[in-house]
Amino acid sequence: MSDSLRPWRPKDFDDTCETCDAPPGQFCRPWCTTGYTAADARREAEREAEKARRNR
Numbered sequence: 209m210s211d212s213l214r215p216w217r218p219k220d221f222d223d224t225c226e227t228c229d230a231p232p233g234q235f236c237r238p239w240c241t242t243g244y245t246a247a248d249a250r251r252e253a254e255r256e257a258e259k260a261r262r263n264r
Contacts, residue, residue: 225243
């Protein structure tokens with residue numbers, strides 16, 4: 209997976225992952241290499257928090 213994550217799009221909540229069949233709006237299975245995982249969300253949240261701290 210790439211280091212640059214894209215934000216959620218409204219249509220993402222209507223799509224089932226084509227690789228692991230994760231339901232619409234849910235994180236992909238841990239073994240899935242194509243979807244958005246909980247680890248991705250955690251990294252993105254940490255980056256956003258760090259960016260917010262720097263902008264204070």
